Amino acid sequence: MNDIQKSPERIAAVHETATRLRVCVGAFRRRTQEAVSEGDLSVPQLTALSRLDRLGPSTTAELARREQITPQAMGATVAGLEKRELVVRQPDSVDGRRMILSLTPAGQAAVTSGRSVIVDRIAGALAESFTDEEIAALDTAARLLERLAELL
Missing domain, CATH: 1.20.5 (Single alpha-helices involved in coiled-coils or other helix-helix interfaces)
Structure with a gap:
């Protein structure tokens, strides 16, 4: 330095x-x-679904590591998603002891619709209250925040 x-x-x-x-x-x-309305997916559930959507099939431990929470906490989130039939566990083809989570078609639909409620509100606020230059600056800031989150 x-x-x-x-x-x-x-x-x-x-x-x-x-x-x-x-x-x-x-x-x-x-x-x-x-x-997020009552009865909708919780923020942790939406986050887990979004991770699976963006990164593909994963283990509960990998999801927990990415979210920086305990595997037990992620396990509870995943159990709720399984109960709603939004994710499915299958044995890893390489290591049969590991279980791999993936989205079901209902899970894919849920992540899309769950995003739209929040994303639509954010997009509406951006469109109504921010200039094109400010939106571009926020896009850059969002990318930097993603990088910062990975470093924490």
């Missing part, structure tokens, strides 16, 4: 940004959770 990266001003600015991110991401998460 060079002297500029260690400067008290930079350290203070980094901490201020980290605090602002924690607060705004928390508020964003709470607002999106409010958008």
Whole structure:
């Protein structure tokens, strides 16, 4: 690290940004959770379905690792999805002791419709209240936040 990266001003600015991110991401998460109606899939369930949709079949442990939660917590989420027949477990073809989760057609439909409720609200707010330049900046920020989430 060079002297500029260690400067008290930079350290203070980094901490201020980290605090602002924690607060705004928390508020964003709470607002999106409010958008999910009772009886709909929970945010953890939607997240697990979205991961399976984007990354393909996976184990419960792999999903838990990606979400940085315990395998037991992810197991409870997955059990709810299995009960609703949105995911199915099958033995791994390479290691029969491992169980691989994949989306069922109903799970695929659920992830699409679950996304649309929240995504439609976000898209509406973006279209009504943000300029094209601001939307492009938010798109860049979203990619950076994804990268930051992977590093935590």
